[in-house]
Amino acid sequence: MSSIRISHSKVPKFLVYGSVMLFASICMLLFAEITFAHGYVEGPASRAALCKSGQNTDCGAIIYEPQSLEAPKGFPATGPADSKIASANGAFPKLDEQSATRWAKVNISPGQNTFTWKITANHATTSWKYYITKPNWNPNAALTRDSFDLTPFCSVSYGSKQPPSSYSDTCSVPVRSGYQVILAVWEIADTPNAFYNVIDVNFNGSNPVDTQAPSAPTSLTSTGKTSSNVSLAWNASTDNVGVTGYQVFNGSSLVTTISSTTLNYTVSGLTANTAYTFSIKAIDAASNVSNGSNIVSVTTNAPVAFDTEAPTAPSGLHVMGTPTSSSIQLMWNASTDDVGVTGYPIYIGTTLVTTVSGSTTNYTVTGLSASTAYTFNVSAIDAAGNQSTTSTVNGTTAIASSTPDWAANIAYTVGTLVIYNGSVYECRQSHTSLNGWEPSNVPALWLLK
Structure with missing residues (x-):
């Protein structure tokens, strides 16, 4: 009777185990890099943003995560493949469908335009770059590198800093006519990836160019202050097409531009016992800027000496009521402090959403994605800048009302x-x-x- 002998490998077992562990570690690092940073262009609204809002239809899964158009960085030498530029290398293939009439368009004019990104998870950033299609491009052919002028018309270095939750670049857009596509690229500093957003725009086409500015924001007030921060709130502006953001001014200096869904902001880094004036302006997708709001004058608090005791953490943090597809209401019990609580910073994960006044114990977080789980953290601060430990609650937004009915032959x-x-x-x-x-x-x- 013959027998079969199985020979043992001469490779030591510890080398095999070590190789497996090294491979697993590399995979963990690669996947960690992919999930850190997310964002999309909300003004002028990108193709994905208009899918999320319902102005573009038959978009596929991108309606739930317009912030996830991530592909290798290095465009045009590397990056998403030709014919897969709009979908970030095929991740959301519906976005690569291209024709002159397939997508809704945002009216735009040559010259100064502001591009606003909604950052849902910030990250160290190398640069922001903007490309535009050639004057003679074919709008009925798939987007390729040959469709674009491969020299960016706007390039902004960012020095590996982390951007705020709403980030804007003001760029001079070249002269074009009719339907064009702008490619906006957000390059991440410490991962091999970038975020790619295409924006379908119309230059003086069949649709009239939007030249009407939004109305001025009203009822600007200060909702709280410390020795270094001032919290502001205002009423929404209106526009014939749609407000895309708000500019916050300290005197004549632009502090930041935030999304149109946010009607409050805390200006930080101020000097104690100093008078400041604040105002707000609204902008739309065509970069029309409103008149300024009413001016609010605020003097920061005097520095508080010897206060090193932090407030207690807000207790009883919970989701109030039923979440919508884009908002979740939070509520908590008031914190206590040896001197006084001056505010409650509210975070999504580690990203600051806003800071409400010390007399406020509820807040509705807006601008969320449908059918998405979020982790919220709320802490308390006092006038000396002492901050409590955080309270945490999880919440999930509702399914978008545009969810279609099942049908055969789809x-x-x-x-x-x-x-x-x-x-x-x-x-x-x-x-x-x-x-x-x-x-x-x-x-x-x-x-x-």
Whole structure:
């Protein structure tokens, strides 16, 4: 009877184990880099942002995560492949569908325009670059490098700093006519990736150019102050097309530009016992700027000597009511302090959303993505800048009301949400639906949410 002998490898086991551990560590680092930073252009609204708002339709899963258009950096030498530029290398293939009429367009004029990014997770940044299609590009062909002028019309170095939650660049846009595409690129400093957003714009086309500025913000007030911070709040502006952001001014100096969904801001880094004047202006997608709001004069508090005791953490932090698809209301119990609580900083994860006054114990966080889980942290601060430990609560936004009903003979992709018999299902495997394959009948294809 013959036998088979299995020989033992001469490679020591510790080398095998070591190689496995090294490979696992590299994978963890690579995946960690991919998930750190996210953001998208909300003014002038990008293709993905208009998908999120519903002005673009049949967009696929990008409606739930317009901030995730991430691909290797180094455009045009590297980066997303030709024909996959709009989808960040094919991650969201619907965005690569290209024709002269496929996408909604934002009216724009040559010259000075402000591009505003909504940063949902900030990260060390190398640069911001903006490219535009050539005058003779073909709007009915897939976007490739040959579609664009590969010298950016605007390039802003950022020195590996972390941007705020709303970041803007004011750039001089070249002269063009008709339908053009602007490619905005946010390069991350310490990962191999960048974020790619295409913006469909119309130069003096069949749609009239928007020259009407928004109304001025009203009822600007100071809602709290410390020796180094002043918190502001105001009422929303209106516009014939839509407000895309608000500019916050300290005197005549622009402090920051924030998104149109935010109606408050805390100016920090101020000098104690010093008088300041603040005002707000609204901007729209065509970079029209409103008149200034009323001016608020505030004198920061005198420095508080010898106060080193932090307030207690806000207790009872919870989600109040039912979240919507874009907002979650938070509520907590007041903190105590040996001198006095002056404010409550509110964070999504580690990103500061705003700081409300010390007399406020609730806040509605807006501008969130539908069907998304968030972690909120709230702490208390006093006039000396002492900050309490944080209280944490988790909340998940509601499904977007635009979720379609399931139907037969439709090509569904992984992650697509549908409604069937009043319940929401998520596609688990790409397929074309058939009668009899209703979500409740085929759990291998659909996950009940």
